[in-house]
Each structure stands twice: as C-alpha cells, then as structure tokens.
Amino acid sequence: xxIDDRFFMESALREAWRYQGLTYPNPxxxxxxxxxxxxxxxxxxxxxxxxHAELRAMLRAYEALEGRExxxxxxxxxxVHDFLETIDPECFRGVTLxxxxxxxxxxxxxxxxxxxxxxxxxxxxVIACADPIAEHGGGADLxxxxxxxxxxxxxxxxxxxxxxxFVIWQRRAxxxxxxxxxxxxxxxxxxxxxxxxxxxVHRLRAVADEMVIGGGTVRADRPRLDCRFTGNPAxxxxxxxxxxxxxxxxxxxxxxxxxxxxxxxxxxxxERPSFLLVEGGEGMxxxxxxxxDWMLLYQTPKLSTHPLSYNVxxxxxxxxxxxxxxxxxxxxxxx
Amino acid sequence: xxIDDRFFMESALREAWRYQGLTYPNPxxxxxxxxxxxxxxxxxxxxxxxxHAELRAMLRAYEALEGRExxxxxxxxxxVHDFLETIDPECFRGVTLxxxxxxxxxxxxxxxxxxxxxxxxxxxxVIACADPIAEHGGGADLxxxxxxxxxxxxxxxxxxxxxxxFVIWQRRAxxxxxxxxxxxxxxxxxxxxxxxxxxxVHRLRAVADEMVIGGGTVRADRPRLDCRFTGNPAxxxxxxxxxxxxxxxxxxxxxxxxxxxxxxxxxxxxERPSFLLVEGGEGMxxxxxxxxDWMLLYQTPKLSTHPLSYNVxxxxxxxxxxxxxxxxxxxxxxx
Numbered sequence: 001x002x003i004d005d006r007f008f009m010e011s012a013l014r015e016a017w018r019y020q021g022l023t024y025p026n027p028x029x030x031x032x033x034x035x036x037x038x039x040x041x042x043x044x045x046x047x048x049x050x051x052h053a054e055l056r057a058m059l060r061a062y063e064a065l066e067g068r069e070x071x072x073x074x075x076x077x078x079x080v081h082d083f084l085e086t087i088d089p090e091c092f093r094g095v096t097l098x099x100x101x102x103x104x105x106x107x108x109x110x111x112x113x114x115x116x117x118x119x120x121x122x123x124x125x126v127i128a129c130a131d132p133i134a135e136h137g138g139g140a141d142l143x144x145x146x147x148x149x150x151x152x153x154x155x156x157x158x159x160x161x162x163x164x165x166f167v168i169w170q171r172r173a174x175x176x177x178x179x180x181x182x183x184x185x186x187x188x189x190x191x192x193x194x195x196x197x198x199x200x201v202h203r204l205r206a207v208a209d210e211m212v213i214g215g216g217t218v219r220a221d222r223p224r225l226d227c228r229f230t231g232n233p234a235x236x237x238x239x240x241x242x243x244x245x246x247x248x249x250x251x252x253x254x255x256x257x258x259x260x261x262x263x264x265x266x267x268x269x270x271e272r273p274s275f276l277l278v279e280g281g282e283g284m285x286x287x288x289x290x291x292x293d294w295m296l297l298y299q300t301p302k303l304s305t306h307p308l309s310y311n312v313x314x315x316x317x318x319x320x321x322x323x324x325x326x327x328x329x330x331x332x333x334x335x
Numbered sequence: 336x337x338i339d340d341r342f343f344m345e346s347a348l349r350e351a352w353r354y355q356g357l358t359y360p361n362p363x364x365x366x367x368x369x370x371x372x373x374x375x376x377x378x379x380x381x382x383x384x385x386x387h388a389e390l391r392a393m394l395r396a397y398e399a400l401e402g403r404e405x406x407x408x409x410x411x412x413x414x415v416h417d418f419l420e421t422i423d424p425e426c427f428r429g430v431t432l433x434x435x436x437x438x439x440x441x442x443x444x445x446x447x448x449x450x451x452x453x454x455x456x457x458x459x460x461v462i463a464c465a466d467p468i469a470e471h472g473g474g475a476d477l478x479x480x481x482x483x484x485x486x487x488x489x490x491x492x493x494x495x496x497x498x499x500x501f502v503i504w505q506r507r508a509x510x511x512x513x514x515x516x517x518x519x520x521x522x523x524x525x526x527x528x529x530x531x532x533x534x535x536v537h538r539l540r541a542v543a544d545e546m547v548i549g550g551g552t553v554r555a556d557r558p559r560l561d562c563r564f565t566g567n568p569a570x571x572x573x574x575x576x577x578x579x580x581x582x583x584x585x586x587x588x589x590x591x592x593x594x595x596x597x598x599x600x601x602x603x604x605x606e607r608p609s610f611l612l613v614e615g616g617e618g619m620x621x622x623x624x625x626x627x628d629w630m631l632l633y634q635t636p637k638l639s640t641h642p643l644s645y646n647v648x649x650x651x652x653x654x655x656x657x658x659x660x661x662x663x664x665x666x667x668x669x670x
Contacts, residue, residue, distance in 0.1 A: 001377040037373035042336040185520025301651040316636040
C-alpha cells in the first residue's frame with residue numbers, strides 16, 4: 001500500500017461516506033489533516049447547520065498537536081471558527097489538508113472555510129473536486145491568494161460519486177431506493193436488519209423531504225414509517241397506488257404531524273429539487289426503474305429460504321460499502 | 336475518526352485481507368510502521384515462501400525514510416533480511432510496529448522476523464494476537480528481551496477472524512464455499528463476475544489443496560475448473576455425486592496433470608488438514624451445510640431476473656468486504 005496523497009484522500013472519503021445522505025441538503029464532505037507525514041485528523045461534515053469537515057478536522061488536528069482536548073464543541077461551526085481565529089497560526093505551518101470538495105468561500109449559516117484556512121501558513125490544500133455551485137466556488141482562489149499551494153484532482157472520480165446526490169438534488173429530486181435484504185436477496189420475513197441499520201434508516205427518513213412507498217408494501221406490511229428510533233418527526237409520505245383502498249387503521253395513517261398523499265403519478269414529485277427516500281419491493285422498483293438514482297442495500301448476515309425476492313434486470317455500480325453493526329450497507333448507482 | 340493504535344492496526348488488517356487464503360499454508364498477516372505519528376508503510380504477507388509482512392513493511396519504511404527506493408526485491412525474504420542486517424539500526428529509533436500476528440521467532444523457509452526486528456531500537460511492537468502455534472511463539476519475548484515495548488490485544492477480535500482459516504487448516508480441512516451472485520442473489524446466467532474476480536478465484540484455486548464441486552453444477556455448467564487466468568496448474572478435483580454418469584467430454588476431465596475423483600462421502604477429505612475450495616449451488620451448500628467454515632461471495636453489480644437462486648437458512652457473520660474491479664468480495668463466517 002502506498003502512503004501518498006491518495007491514501008490520505010481515501011481516509012477523508014471513507015469518513016465522509018459515513019454521513020452520506022444525512023448531511024442533506026448539504027453535500028457529504030471529508031477532510032484529513034497531515035503534518036510532516038503525520039495524520040493528525042480525519043473528520044467529516046455530519047449534519048446541515050453543523051461544522052463543515054474542514055473546521056472539525058482543524059480543531060481535531062490542533063488537539064492532536066497540543067496533546068489535549070479543548071472545550072470547544074466540534075459540531076458548533078461558529079464556536080470552532082472563533083476558536084481557530086484565536087490560536088497561533090504557526091501551529092499549522094507546513095500542514096497539508098486533504099478535502100474531498102473545494103472549501104467554501106461564502107459565509108452562510110456557517111462561516112467560510114476557505115477564509116479561516118487562509119489564516120494559517122498551510123503548505124498545501126489537496127482538493128478532490130471543485131465546488132459545483134458557481135456562487136460557492138472561489139475557495140481555491142482565496143487559498144492560493146493567501147500563498148497556499150492548491151492541488152486539484154486527487155481521487156476526483158471517487159469524490160464526484162460522493163458528491164453526486166448533492167449535484168442532483170440542486171436541480172431535481174434525488175431518488176434513493178432503500179431495500180433491506182438477506183445475503184441471498186430475500187426481502188420477506190419481518191425485520192431483517194439489525195438495530196444500527198434501523199437507526200440509520202430512521203436518520204435518513206428524518207432528513208428526507210418525502211418518503212415514497214409502494215401501495216402493495218403498505219397493504220402487506222402495514223408499516224408505521226416513522227422515525228421512532230431517532231425521535232425525529234416522521235417525514236411526509238406518498239403512497240404510490242392506483243387505488244385508494246387502504247385500511248386507515250394501518251399505523252402510518254395515524255402518525256401525528258405528517259401528510260400522507262396517495263398518488264398514481266410521481267412525476268411532479270420527481271421534478272422538484274428534493275431528497276426522496278423510496279421504500280418498497282419489486283412493484284415499486286419497476287414503477288420507478290428509470291428514475292431511481294441510487295440504491296441503498298442493507299444486507300443482513302443470513303441466507304434465507306423465504307420466497308419473497310425481487311425480479312428486476314438492472315445494472316448497478318457499487319460506490320461504497322460500509323458496516324452497520326452486523327449488516328453491510330451497500331451504496332450503488334442504479335441503471 | 337480517532338488516529339490511534341486501532342487506526343494503524345486497522346490499516347494493517349485491511350491490507351492483510353487482500354491476501355486472505357492466497358498465503359496458504361501460511362496465515363494472512365499485515366504490518367504497519369509508524370514513526371512519530373507518521374505512517375511509513377503498510378504491507379502484508381502475500382504468498383507462502385515470500386517475505387513476511389514485517390519484512391516487507393520494514394523495507395518500505397526504510398525507503399520512505401530515505402526518500403528513495405532500494406534495489407531489494409520486497410518479495411525475497413532472505414534478500415530483505417540481509418539488507419535489513421546492513422542498515423544503520425538508528426534509522427528505526429522510536430518506531431512503532433503494528434502487526435496483526437506475533438512476529439515469528441523461528442527460522443524456516445524464511446528468516447525469523449522477531450530476531451531481525453530486535454536489531455533495531457524500536458519503541459513498541461503492537462501485536463493484535465499471539466501466535467497460535469506453540470513452536471512458533473516466543474517472538475514477543477525475544478522483542479521484550481531486546482528492550483522493545485510489546486503491547487498485546489489491539490483489534491484482537493478482528494485479527495483472530497483474519498487468522499481463523501490458518502488455525503483451522505492446522506488440524507482439519509478449512510472449507511471455503513465460493514459463490515458468484517448478483518446483488519439480488521441470482522446465481523444463474525453464465526459468467527457473473529468481472530475479470531478481477533475471475534482472476535482472484537483462479538489464484539485461490541491455485542493454492543487450494545483440492546476443489547470440491549457438486550455433481551449437479553458439473554452436469555449443468557460443464558465447467559473446466561482450471562486456473563487458466565493465472566497460468567497455474569489446475570487443482571485436484573472431487574466431484575460430489577452419488578452417481579458416476581458424467582459425460583467425459585466435460586472439459587474438467589481433460590485438464591492435464593489433475594486428479595478427478597467422484598465421491599459420495601466427503602468425510603475423509605474434511606478430516607485432513609488442508610484448504611478445500613468448494614464451488615457449486617444449492618445442492619452443494621445443503622450437502623456441506625454443517626461443515627462449511629466460511630463463505631466467499633463475489634457479488635456482481637447487477638440485479639437479475641434469472642430464476643436460479645439458492646434456498647438455505649443459515650446465519651452468516653460478515654468478516655471483511657473488499658472491492659475487486661466492479662464486484663464486491665464478501666468474506667463471511669458460515670452458520
């Protein structure tokens with residue numbers, strides 16, 4: 001294994017994938033900080049409104065250099081920003097930053113990363129891909145003007161895959177089809193996933209604009225489709241069905257503060273810039289076959305004789321695989 | 336993400352998994368070298384008869400410190416050993432080594448790792464798990480006697496999983512069931528895997544003592560079951576079948592220099608300390624259900640409507656997942 005720019009960028013990418021989707025409407029971003037070959041920190045943006053990856057990583061790197069934790073809350077962007085404004089810039093002399101996305105130049109809900117970074121005598125900022133939003137760009141120029149070396153393109157393809165949902169949900173719905181299955185592709189037989197996977201689904205539901213579910217699954221499974229494992233409000237819900245013959249005692253209808261709509265045409269939903277989380281089985285997969293962007297498989301560690309599977313012909317592209325408790329989490333591009 | 340002992344040991348584990356099975360009859364082992372927080376090298380044992388992980392890693396670490404490659408062949412254990420005997424021990428002062436398995440103390444086909452390591456003023460050797468073979472042990476004592484700090488147990492559970500095949504094939508057959516499937520668990524429809532996966536299978540076949548395949552698969556697929564993608568001799572073959580009614584024109588019968596046996600009782604094979612690579616479908620899975628140690632899934636990036644799947648109820652435990660070209664490689668404990 002080579003310990004080079006790719007090695008450090010891959011660490012940053014791996015950390016960022018842990019929060020894929022969960023940062024909505026922000027992009028998933030990771031950042032690694034290296035001084036004289038020493039990896040000081042690898043952090044990611046975790047949630048919109050919280051610190052960007054660069055801020056978290058610089059705070060952790062400072063703590064690693066000092067050999068002690070600070071009292072600063074790493075999630076609090078302004079607190080980290082203000083703290084980084086007070087420290088001696090010399091402590092970061094010669095440091096190289098690896099960021100999966102160009103540091104932002106604009107000050108919004110959170111401070112500008114490029115501006116705070118340009119305070120420090122960094123050696124280099126290695127950027128996997130440029131900011132795709134014109135008005136957010138300029139971060140690299142800001143760094144270069146401050147005399148910091150800027151390198152673009154290390155792991156660009158991998159970083160573009162990480163960024164793809166963000167690029168899509170700027171202009172239309174990003175459609176993520178979620179499925180829990182056994183290792184041999186069976187989707188029936190009650191809860192398949194472990195508690196960590198269930199919590200992860202509920203965290204995705206909590207940030208998504210809307211959940212879409214097939215009518216057949218609703219009739220068969222009588223689900224609740226809320227976020228009870230994370231305590232968040234349940235997302236609005238669209239049932240994809242030609243007929244409105246649902247038993248109103250199905251739990252999903254009585255979740256407080258949630259809109260439930262029944263539609264046989266998803267087109268208007270798909271055009272709106274948003275994050276749609278789609279759950280269901282073969283029927284739903286076939287109905288949205290040409291409109292699904294990514295598939296998220298929660299693959300549980302068992303083989304099953306349950307007859308329920310799904311029959312679809314589709315190419316996938318595996319983008320990232322992680323572990324969630326005993327389960328595998330497999331992110332793939334669909335079609 | 337914390338940059339601590341676990342971080343470095345996990346790098347070593349990840350590198351070692353790339354050679355799981357391929358090091359037979361040796362164990363898969365990884366090693367990382369760190370100086371003042373700087374990760375200098377992460378290497379693994381790749382093939383029996385070649386350099387152990389520690390030797391490869393020390394050579395690469397030296398090259399990283401010197402900033403230049405040497406002319407030494409990293410695979411050649413004696414060449415690396417002799418080279419490490421000549422360099423100034425001071426270059427490794429303060430270095431910490433992370434090894435997934437206790438460095439060997441005995442001199443066999445390859446030199447003793449513990450002995451060469453004890454030449455250097457290392458700060459610490461962090462060992463995930465002790466050598467399970469009594470006459471190979473003592474490496475840690477040798478290091479400690481040389482004044483090097485030795486820490487046991489970091490990532491022990493993960494390292495024991497990595498080591499499990501080695502422990503099993505010391506006393507009986509290690510049974511690895513290999514299956515290529517789509518992401519929805521379909522196993523029919525011709526070659527499913529990409530070229531990297533096919534090459535990996537052939538590298539496993541080349542080191543295994545014996546391949547076992549179900550008679551039904553032989554009749555249906557008429558395979559060759561050789562190692563043509565790697566140019567190695569084909570492994571000996573056992574066809575598991577009650578009847579010997581095979582068409583002798585099936586290619587596997589005419590592979591030169593290979594023994595083909597037809598058996599309806601695999602017990603004698605299973606008792607012999609060895610590495611058995613089992614291929615087949617549901618019939619073979621059911622026949623060996625209680626005797627399979629690990630399952631290796633080559634999961635190809637597609638969903639398929641092909642009707643051929645496999646119906647078995649079994650618990651798995653995912654041990655490691657990697658990428659092979661476009662495919663996923665999923666190692667799991669079976670049952």
